[in-house]
Amino acid sequence: MFIEKEYFENWMQRLNLKLDEVVNKLDDSGEEIPLLDGEKLLDNYVVCRMLNVSKLTLQHYPEKKNHWFGLPGKTHI
Template structure:
């Protein structure tokens, strides 16, 4: 198969962009042991949607309104378990929170 210079340059440009993106993702992971407590658990969208029994869109709305703390690693959204506990505590009445805590055993699993 023959590749002319123009196609080769396009492929190399795509490769360079992808490597840059991967490099940025790796930089975001450096020193994460200093950021997170060793007992801290992270949840992704799927985990949290299942836990809270809400849709991905609902989580997106909460993030957009800045009422649900989150962070990105690469393009993936993560949530700290301690932030989720605080979120539920602040946004649910006491009885609902206690039911949620009991059902999900927050103190032991998150």
């Protein structure tokens, strides 16, 4: 299946605008996101929502050699 280059570029532009809206909403939420060495730490709930996976699936990701690190009582990607 082939799509027109112009259609694809238009679609990508709309996608980028929507992603920018999501980022702005997160930035405007007033919730401070903790940082570790300048990188945002995300809790399991946020990671599950971002990846659109269940908590169980998220628990199996380390078995697949993904890089994780932990803090007391929390697991972060």
